[in-house]
Amino acid sequence: MNDTTTTSLGLLAGKVALVTGAGRGIGAAAARLFAREGARVLLAARTEDQLKTVTDEITADGGTAAYAECDLADADSVRAAVEQAVDRYGRLDVAFNNGASGQRPGPLDQTPEADFDRLYAVNLKGQWLAMAAEVAAIRATAGSGALVNTSSVGSHGANPELPVYGAMKRALNSLTESAAVTYGPEGIRVNAIAPGGTRTEMIREWEAESPGLLERITAHTPLGRMAEPEEIAQAAAWLLSDRASYVNGTLLRVDGGARL
Structure with missing residues (x-):
């Protein structure tokens, strides 16, 4: 396994960040x-x-962190999380909208309607709710800032194993681009990242439902391995930082070349 831990560069020094999921x-x-x-x-x-657990790890390491329970399918819960960031830290500068719900792999005609509704509520409507609340909070406090949404490499084309998940992520790409055009003039940049296969609990759950999934992903990845979660996080950190000050409306693939 690759060691992806890096020395801090202070990319987000002085900023207040909200992270969902x-x-x-x-x-x-x-x-x-x-x-x-x-x-x-x-x-x-x-x-x-x-x-x-994660908050305690951060504070034990000398960082500043707090948490809010938040269900992206609950509008009041989403707004309350954004409000808590402002109440605790006095402002909001950046947000990483990463929370999502997965689906059981399989063709679309075998996807239960209840699963479709859940994926819509969390992976699309929940992101819309979060973005709207975050833009309002940035406007009212920091004045300018940045948002990054987590899409997926599976949003680029046909996704027969995860058809509804892929469809919601493709719709999120459109929301991201629209928001970038709308809020860019205010100094609020909006971008998205499209991770490829990443060693997370979600993908291990998919592997359990569709044995061989990880091997198939790796076989189609030129770098010949899965990503570690921090490798994806590094891309989000850069997009949220002032180092990416002229990047707006971009869907950044972080997929090891899987779609080349």
Whole structure:
């Protein structure tokens, strides 16, 4: 396994960052990284014990972090998490909208309607709710800032194993581009990242439902391996930082070349 831990460059020094889906996987890696890069971080997710564990790790390492339980399918919960970041730290500068729900692999005609509704509520509507609340908070406090949404390499084309998941992520790409055009003139940049196969709990759950999935992903990745969560988080940190000050409306593939 590659060691992806890096020395802090202070990419997010002085910023207040909100991270959704921060209890595990890419979101947890991002929360740790953002704190190391100087941000004060508000972690948001549904599972309190996971949030507490990551928050305690950050503070034990000298970082500044707190958490809010947040269900992206609940509009009041989403708005409350954004408000908590502002209440605790006095402002909001950047947000990483990473939270998502997975689907059981399989063709679209075998996807239960309830699963479709859940994926829509969390992976699309929940992102829309978060972006709207975050833009309002940035406007009212920092004045300018940046958002990054987590899309997927599976949003680029046909996704027969995860058709509804892929469709919601493709719709998120459109929301990202529209938001970039709308809020760019205010100094609020909006971008997205499209991770390829990444060693997270979600992809291990997919592997359990579709044995051989990890091998298939790796076989189609020129770098010949899966990504570590921090490698994805590094891309988000850069896009949120002032180093990416002229990057807006971009869908950045972080997929090891899988779609080349």
